[in-house]
Amino acid sequence: MKRTQFSSPVLPYLFLLPQMTVVFIFFYWPSVQAIQSSFYLEDPFGFGSTFVGLSNYTDALGSGEYLKIAWFTAVFTIVVTFLSLSIGLLLAAKADGVIRGSSSYKTLLICVYAIAPPVAGLIGMMFFDQHIGPFVKLAAWAGWDMKVGINYYDTAFAMIVVSVWKQIPYNFIFFLSGLQGVPVSIREAAAIDCRSPARRFRTVMLPLLAPTAFFLLVINMTYSLFDTFGIIDVIVKDKAANNPITLVYKVYMDGFRGNDIGGSSAQSVILMIVVFVLTVFQFRFIERRVHYN
Amino acid sequence: MAHVTIDRVSKDYQAGVRAVDSVSIDIADSEFIVLVGPSGCGKSTLLRMVAGLETITEGEIGIGGRVINHVDPADRDIAMVFQNYALYPHMTVRNNMAYGLKNRGMNRADIEKRVAEAAAILRLQDYLERRPRQLSGGQRQRVAMGRAIVREPAAFLFDEPLSNLDAKLRVDMRGEIKQLQKRLGTTSIYVTHDQLEAMTMADRIVVLNGGRIEQIGTPLDVYRQPQSAFVASFIGSPAMNLITARGESGNLVIGDQTVVMDGAMTVPDGPVTLGVRAEDMKPADHGATAHLELAIDYVEELGAGRLVHGHVGDARLALSTPSGEPLSDLLPIVFDRQRLHLFDTATGRRL
Numbered sequence: 211m212k213r214t215q216f217s218s219p220v221l222p223y224l225f226l227l228p229q230m231t232v233v234f235i236f237f238y239w240p241s242v243q244a245i246q247s248s249f250y251l252e253d254p255f256g257f258g259s260t261f262v263g264l265s266n267y268t269d270a271l272g273s274g275e276y277l278k279i280a281w282f283t284a285v286f287t288i289v290v291t292f293l294s295l296s297i298g299l300l301l302a303a304k305a306d307g308v309i310r311g312s313s314s315y316k317t318l319l320i321c322v323y324a325i326a327p328p329v330a331g332l333i334g335m336m337f338f339d340q341h342i343g344p345f346v347k348l349a350a351w352a353g354w355d356m357k358v359g360i361n362y363y364d365t366a367f368a369m370i371v372v373s374v375w376k377q378i379p380y381n382f383i384f385f386l387s388g389l390q391g392v393p394v395s396i397r398e399a400a401a402i403d404c405r406s407p408a409r410r411f412r413t414v415m416l417p418l419l420a421p422t423a424f425f426l427l428v429i430n431m432t433y434s435l436f437d438t439f440g441i442i443d444v445i446v447k448d449k450a451a452n453n454p455i456t457l458v459y460k461v462y463m464d465g466f467r468g469n470d471i472g473g474s475s476a477q478s479v480i481l482m483i484v485v486f487v488l489t490v491f492q493f494r495f496i497e498r499r500v501h502y503n
Numbered sequence: 504m505a506h507v508t509i510d511r512v513s514k515d516y517q518a519g520v521r522a523v524d525s526v527s528i529d530i531a532d533s534e535f536i537v538l539v540g541p542s543g544c545g546k547s548t549l550l551r552m553v554a555g556l557e558t559i560t561e562g563e564i565g566i567g568g569r570v571i572n573h574v575d576p577a578d579r580d581i582a583m584v585f586q587n588y589a590l591y592p593h594m595t596v597r598n599n600m601a602y603g604l605k606n607r608g609m610n611r612a613d614i615e616k617r618v619a620e621a622a623a624i625l626r627l628q629d630y631l632e633r634r635p636r637q638l639s640g641g642q643r644q645r646v647a648m649g650r651a652i653v654r655e656p657a658a659f660l661f662d663e664p665l666s667n668l669d670a671k672l673r674v675d676m677r678g679e680i681k682q683l684q685k686r687l688g689t690t691s692i693y694v695t696h697d698q699l700e701a702m703t704m705a706d707r708i709v710v711l712n713g714g715r716i717e718q719i720g721t722p723l724d725v726y727r728q729p730q731s732a733f734v735a736s737f738i739g740s741p742a743m744n745l746i747t748a749r750g751e752s753g754n755l756v757i758g759d760q761t762v763v764m765d766g767a768m769t770v771p772d773g774p775v776t777l778g779v780r781a782e783d784m785k786p787a788d789h790g791a792t793a794h795l796e797l798a799i800d801y802v803e804e805l806g807a808g809r810l811v812h813g814h815v816g817d818a819r820l821a822l823s824t825p826s827g828e829p830l831s832d833l834l835p836i837v838f839d840r841q842r843l844h845l846f847d848t849a850t851g852r853r854l
């Protein structure tokens with residue numbers, strides 16, 4: 211890391227100020243608020259609050275419903291992360307083989323994918339529309355009476371497919387630029403050293419992609435946990451309560467629909483702790499194994 | 504170990520753009536061939552066609568009597584050393600060397616043995632567990648060599664393997680590679696744009712220009728009998744003086760002066776390009792008849808000797824002289840007339 215000299219000792223802090231302000235207003239302050247209100251029972255009509263200690267936490271963790279949602283969230287996160295990473299990688303590897311050397315094609319391909327995610331999300335949702343969704347029709351044709359929003363497993367299936375579908379372009383772009391970043395001469399050396407392209411990919415390309423993959427792993431887990439909120443909202447909105455939802459969605463339901471601010475705060479604090487532990491784990495045990503240069 | 508035949512090989516990157524134009528070279532078993540030429544002359548392209556990293560547009564390449572035009576690079580029984588070494592950054596030195604052997608299904612004990620041998624030859628024993636980024640440039644270069652020699656291939660291919668090293672290390676490695684190649688007796692094709700590397704390492708030099716072969720020959724051949732003005736200007740340092748002259752009744756006219764040839768070589772009448780190396784001229788001894796009077800422009804002191812730059816009419820000449828006595832402005836010089844080179848002014852071919 212290069213050391214830059216500033217003429218005034220205050221200047222660097224001044225540069226940091228806007229960023230720190232944003233972080234403070236939108237992250238620390240709400241976090242502190244959440245932690246605080248998680249110890250109180252708030253009157254739904256806003257007439258004061260009562261200190262209840264840890265009971266919001268014990269309520270949440272002791273509830274069978276909460277644990278079921280936690281379980282679903284874990285499965286959902288793992289499945290979505292795994293599928294969107296592996297499909298993104300597969301597509302990137304195929305595209306990489308084709309566009310080697312033709313950079314205009316590459317820019318074009320990346321442009322298309324860069325515009326895609328929000329649109330892809332919408333299209334994905336339409337696939338599962340009960341009336342016009344082609345996926346539902348396809349399933350019906352194959353003898354599967356798909357009832358998204360009514361049947362627990364059908365809904366879970368749709369959520370996973372749309373979430374994966376939406377995240378693939380993102381992973382694709384990163385994997386593709388990761389692959390393109392591997393020096394040509396290293397690929398060539400590998401081509402001379404190893405005849406099988408699949409083996410070459412596994413033993414040379416994949417390890418060199420590990421930093422990218424690690425980064426995407428963190429991003430995708432965060433995505434599955436939090437950013438799928440919109441998809442879940444569209445799929446289960448105003449539908450029967452026995453639909454699968456993730457923990458984040460439950461925080462929202464209890465807080466904004468159920469007006470249980472204390473319980474909802476306790477749940478978000480639990481989520482914060484989970485994410486914190488996951489992040490520490492990822493950086494401690496995975497990150498140090500993937501950086502070579 | 505094998506002979507390599509390159510038979511009328513051409514390469515078009517795009518239709519109409521010839522990078523290599525009908526090149527034929529017969530490389531004997533154990534021979535060290537150096538492809539040399541200016542940037543963009545097609546030497547890397549030719550080497551990469553032998554390696555299988557580029558397709559061959561026309562012609563045939565054979566290794567050990569087997570045509571390998573359509574053989575996978577991994578099955579050509581060649582090993583390549585790249586300019587930037589192309590080591591696998593995620594593997595230790597040991598695994599970098601072992602990788603190609605593992606993929607060929609060699610058993611563990613044999614791999615160990617070969618890696619140990621190569622490491623001993625290249626003085627890499629202490630670095631086997633390091634990764635490439637923990638090595639110096641010279642050490643990386645040796646690992647790249649090691650990766651090639653453990654394979655015990657039919658041929659080594661080198662693409663400017665020394666150009667990323669500093670001058671001193673380059674000279675050392677030049678000697679090491681040459682010695683190693685002699686010891687292993689592996690047929691080698693070595694690409695460089697450095698004529699000195701070509702001269703010092705090659706059994707035979709192939710001089711390429713614009714995708715075509717200008718000349719193939721031993722270093723001395725190419726130095727002493729350049730077949731074209733291009734070869735003459737490319738090989739040797741300082742570069743050979745090439746000046747326009749005119750043949751007149753067996754003598755050479757340069758500017759307004761005439762060099763009397765006394766039949767030392769046949770000079771055709773009319774314009775010619777005269778080539779003369781700096782060491783093939785010297786100041787005339789006192790009293791001796793000079794061939795030419797050189798008007799001196801400036802002198803470069805080189806320590807062991809000096810390089811005197813001057814002109815005769817429009818023609819610029821540089822000659823090497825021992826350091827020492829001061830020079831007058833007008834220096835009478837004599838040529839070693841047997842060592843003059845005459846080239847066609849139009850085609851550049853040797854006359």
Ligand SMILES: Nc1ncnc2c1ncn2[C@@H]1O[C@H](COP(=O)(O)OP(=O)(O)OP(=O)(O)O)[C@@H](O)[C@H]1O
Binds near residue numbers: 517521545696
């Ligand atoms: N992939 C390619 N596509 C199109 N043209 C190419 C390609 N690779 C090389 N060329 C062209 O072919 C010619 C020969 O290139 P090559 O790399 O063989 O030169 P070189 O002799 O190795 O030069 P250098 O000493 O600079 O490495 C050059 O004119 C180059 O522009």
Ligand SMILES: [Mg+2]
Binds near residue numbers: 546547548
């Ligand atoms: Mg080259």
